[in-house]
Amino acid sequence: MHNVRWWRGLGFGLLAITWIAPGSATAQTAEIGEWRAYGADGANNKYSALDQITVTNFSDLEIAWRWTSISTEVTRQGERINTGLFKATPLMVDGLVYVATALGQVAALDAGTGESVWTYDPRSYERLERPANIGWQHRGVSYWRDTTSDDARIFIATHDQRLVALHAKTGALYPDFGENGIVDLSVSLGRPSDRARLTHSSPVAIVGDTLVVGSSLTDQTTTREAPPGHVRAFDTRTGAMKWIFHTIPQGDEFGVDSWQNESWRYTGHTNVWGNMAVDEELGYVYLPISTPTNDWYGGMRPGNNLFAESIVCVDAETGQRVWHFQAVHHGLWDYDFPTAGNLVDVTVDGRPIKTIAQPSKQAFTYVFDRVTGDPVWPIEERPVPAGNVPGEWYSPTQPFPTKPAPFDLQGITVDDLINFTPELREEALRLADRGQLGPIFSPPSVKGDAKPLIQSPGPGGGINWPGAAADPETGRLFIPSQTRLRAVELVEYPPPATVGFFTDPWAVPVPGPQGLPLVKPPYKRVTAIDLNTGDHVWMSPHGDGPRNHPALRDLNLPALGGHSGIHGGGALVTKTLLFVNSGGRYVADEAEGARTIAAYHKDTGEYLGAVALPAVPSGNPMTYLHEGKQYIAVATGGGSGSAAPQLIVLALP
DSSP: OOOOOOOGGGTOOOOOOOOOOOOSSOOOOOOTTOBOSTTSSTTOOOBOOOOSSOTTTGGGOEEEEEEEOTHHHHHTTOTTOOBOBOOOOOEEETTEEEEEOTTSOEEEEETTTOOEEEEEOOOGGGTOSSOTTTOBOOOOOEEEEOTTSSOEEEEEEOTTSEEEEEETTTOOBOTTTTBTTEEETTSSSSSOOOTTTEEOOSOOEEETTEEEEOOEEOSOOSSSOOOBOOEEEEETTTOOEEEEEOSSOOTTOTTGGGSGGGGGGTOOBOOOOSOOEEETTTTEEEEEOOOBSOSSOOTTSOSOOTTTTEEEEEETTTOOEEEEEESSSSOOSOOOOOSOOEEEEEEETTEEEEEEEEEOTTSOEEEEETTTOOBSSOEEEEEOOOOOOTTOOOOSEEEEESSSOOSSOOSOOGGGBOOSSHHHHHHHHHHHTTSBOOOTTOOOOBBTTBOOEEESSOTTOBSOTTOOEEETTTTEEEEEEEOOOEEEOEEEOOTTOOSOEEESSOOEEOOOGGGSOSBOSOSEEEEEEETTTTEEEEEEEOSOOGGGSTTTGGGOOOOOOOOSSGGGOOEEEOSSEEEEEBOOOSOSSHHHHHSEEEEEETTTOOEEEEEEOSSOBOSOOEEEEETTEEEEEEEEOBSTTSOOOEEEEEEOO
């Protein structure tokens, strides 16, 4: 076991470690041994009470079985189909593991052996050249069981806008669901829906007998008109649509006045592309809503733009808004919510509260009473800088949570630049002078009018779609994050484009001296937050990072955090451990550290080691119990030029 030591010469110190008193109640937890939803259960905590794998034996884990994605059978035959990373998080119910491939195929596997029980292929690739935005990638399926019968179903929203219901034991389509087991999702948005611009790549949420469906849309666009990201609900038995929630208010609905010049009529996006948390007891679903058209310019949509970049609590039976909170007014930074919040019951100042803790790309954690929407700790509206982009509308303030403190770098100053050596510091200063340094919510400017904005966190920084994990027994939230700077400047799109301005090319990485990051470490980290107090409990760098870089290898540095693994995360919490994808330390190179799943002592943040995997893990890990044995499963590989997509399942010998 290795203890990590930090020193203030690097510009940061280890956060104090404190013991947490247990919360007064626990949030919703999955049935012991099963993993019934993307995040284990509706609470999205990625928590299991299983304890066979412990601090003392986790390093003994070995591959129990592996399954090669059936997407490879298609890609071998079709050169035009380029699948992305294998990002799915499998489910395990009644001895079967259910997993989606990058192509949106579904497989049911024996939980003990990995043998295929059934497969289903929607053959979306025969109707669609390439799905919108992220291409051929899918993150999972959803499970539903009828409380009045033995009927159990697997649902998937496909890339080509179909909602499919499959028999959980056989994989057969349900003839009484929609039309022969399929609902066409392209016909009920209220505007024409182009299959080339809108897709589905995340699991649908299930509350009782209601399916709640979000969507993913192409980010870069040349027109102000775009498909809306309205959220819809369907009956689990029949597929009949139950309601639609307009993420962009329509007509005389609440919030329509936040879209000046009637821009609600044509603006699109404002979608829910990540997963959603649900409270089965309350009957609520919590929508983490994305940015409106477009990401860095909003002159054609003046106003605060509800419900963009908001958390909206919706009654799952009626579709009525219960409460909402907008985290970014008139977004100009691609600060969409990429993941579901975590539902945790805690005690704050002696008062039990059912909370939702929502981490964000901007490295804030917004904590609310999930019943009422009241902030658990004050959230202040603070002045932010305005810009001078022609035609742009700027909000004079943005919301700042007073607790918890940010979990990653926000904004950038000269003091944040690396200082490992005088030479590196001098070069970092020269490179930083090419851009604009400033606080979070500094606006971008037009190319040629000013230096490019160095945005921190940039898109993909902070937390992303893998999300956080939480321990409902203690009220701790575990957030994997990454420090990711991006240079942003706007260019005007000439007619016939109607979008105004955009980044061209897309926001680009910011170079640092000799290929190192521009700022001080850690570059990826895991932060534990006590939701009973709002305090940080510990922070640990995740991965070695560039410690072995030629300019650094003789400095005997500790782990710096950072590797080639995706977004710094996928987290899993068990009785004693916190697992996070990648993060291996004391390795020859960063690529080796990325091909691991790392373990931390969840109470102290102590790095305990890592288990080597055949390829980089891309999907969130999960765990289950089958015939008395605990397993950990994680999707690995996929993507152009990488290892074959495989589900790797680990167990003790």
